[in-house]
Amino acid sequence: MPDTTTPDPRHDVAAAASEADLAALRAEIDTLDDALHDLLMRRAAVVARLAASRAKGDGPAIRPGREAAILRRLLARHAGPLPRTALVRLWRELLAATTSMQGPLSVAAWLPEAGVEVLRAHLGMAAPVRRFGSDAAALAACEAGEASLVALPAAGRWWRTHFPSRLLVTARLPFFGHGAETVFLLSTTPPDASGDDRTLVRVPAGRGEAGLEAAGLGGPVLLHEHDLALVEVPGLLAAGDPRLASLGATVLGGYAAPIAD
Numbered sequence: 001m002p003d004t005t006t007p008d009p010r011h012d013v014a015a016a017a018s019e020a021d022l023a024a025l026r027a028e029i030d031t032l033d034d035a036l037h038d039l040l041m042r043r044a045a046v047v048a049r050l051a052a053s054r055a056k057g058d059g060p061a062i063r064p065g066r067e068a069a070i071l072r073r074l075l076a077r078h079a080g081p082l083p084r085t086a087l088v089r090l091w092r093e094l095l096a097a098t099t100s101m102q103g104p105l106s107v108a109a110w111l112p113e114a115g116v117e118v119l120r121a122h123l124g125m126a127a128p129v130r131r132f133g134s135d136a137a138a139l140a141a142c143e144a145g146e147a148s149l150v151a152l153p154a155a156g157r158w159w160r161t162h163f164p165s166r167l168l169v170t171a172r173l174p175f176f177g178h179g180a181e182t183v184f185l186l187s188t189t190p191p192d193a194s195g196d197d198r199t200l201v202r203v204p205a206g207r208g209e210a211g212l213e214a215a216g217l218g219g220p221v222l223l224h225e226h227d228l229a230l231v232e233v234p235g236l237l238a239a240g241d242p243r244l245a246s247l248g249a250t251v252l253g254g255y256a257a258p259i260a261d
């Protein structure tokens, strides 16, 4: 029978080597964490300079188009084992933080539970989200200055009854990957171009949709209710776009085209 009580010195050497490897790898991770942390602090300081320059003007600091362009650029250069979802999650939390550094970021939401999850994934855990019992109540809270953004689903009466409005749709969520719910973010800051955008347009059902097609502006119909259709048109169109004038179309806002994961 082999003597199992006597330690094999070769095991000690192997254990010591793997302990040393582990310590070396962890030291490398610590060095990288310091470098990442230094860069995060430097990045936040640049955002603070940008905010202090007042170049952005009034209204909420959030610029969903710029955020989308940042994420698209990073995803395009992404390589290696870190999942793309993790990259997006990290930057979403960062962008939510740098937005709230510049001014209050609060949301008036009329959303089902799944929509709140989609909203949280986008705005991070810190942004205060107040839920309302109707789309009209959430919109009124923002109009009254009680919230900087409104979050609404692709349902309800808001898209038929609330426009033209000071509040415009500026983001469609989820921006990356798939969510159980589509969420629209509305803001008093007009939509900013991301390089690949869509415009949300309300048109008379039938005639309006055909008119959009004929003008080369056909896109997916998101909702159809009574005599109105909600259509996602390619590009970022201004409310006064001459191609829309004769169609009885109302621009509800625009946003970065979401990317599949």
Ligand SMILES: O=C(O)C(=O)C[C@]1(C(=O)O)C=C[C@@H](O)C=C1
Pocket: 047, 050, 056, 061, 062, 063, 064, 066, 067, 070, 094, 095, 098, 099, 102
């Ligand atoms: O570019 C801006 O306007 C910023 O405020 C900076 C920044 C960022 O951290 O990169 C922060 C918030 C905006 O929503 C978009 C981008």
